[in-house]
Amino acid sequence: MCNAIAVWGSDAATSGVRKLAPAGVKIVEWGNRISFAYFTREGWTREALIGLAQDVCVNDQQACSAPQMVYYETESREELISFAEDMMTALQEVSDTYPIHPMTEPERAELTTQIQLCYLDEMMNEAKLFEGKGCRIFVKFDNELTASPLYRTLIVKPVRRKDIIAALHPFRSYLQSAGVSCGTEEIAELSRML
DSSP: OOSEEEEESOHHHHHHHHHHSOTTOEEEEEOOOEEEEEEOGGGOOHHHHHHHHHHHHTTTTOSTTSEEEEEEEOSOHHHHHHHHHHHHHHHHHHHTTSOOOOOOHHHHHHHHHHHHHHHHHHHTTSEEEEEETTEEEEEESSOOOOOOOOSSEEEEEEEOGGGHHHHHGGGGGGEEEEEEEOOGGGHHHHHHHO
């Protein structure tokens, strides 16, 4: 008798409900989503970095609207690392003003695993890790959207503007919010693209 079924869960849960639903009944999918930030060189300001850090720290990225990843518009590894250093400074400054939520043992294990994997990638010159008190940044040099292990863990990646749609498209059903920090003349173009 229903016109729609709302499903919260994984792709497997949604698929299972879809198989059970009568023909013609709309399936409304809910579940964990990923939000990210997009910075251009013109948007790289202390104020914007502090704002992003607050969004990360206020609830330890437990809300789907909290950024997990930051795309920085560049082709330069050096510039990306410099951006990440400034981001880490802001994150550390803001992190000290918010209490850290306790993690479960599996969450701590996942975070530890991801930190160690980033260390290994750093040895292969494929990543850079910044760690501070209660927060961390993984700098990676590919542009694939990646979920963070959360708990004040940002992933920073480079992207060229012309590649952002291709990078995001495979994950379109998992995207929630995009925070954009750019020059005034870039707002319309980036908003349209995203």
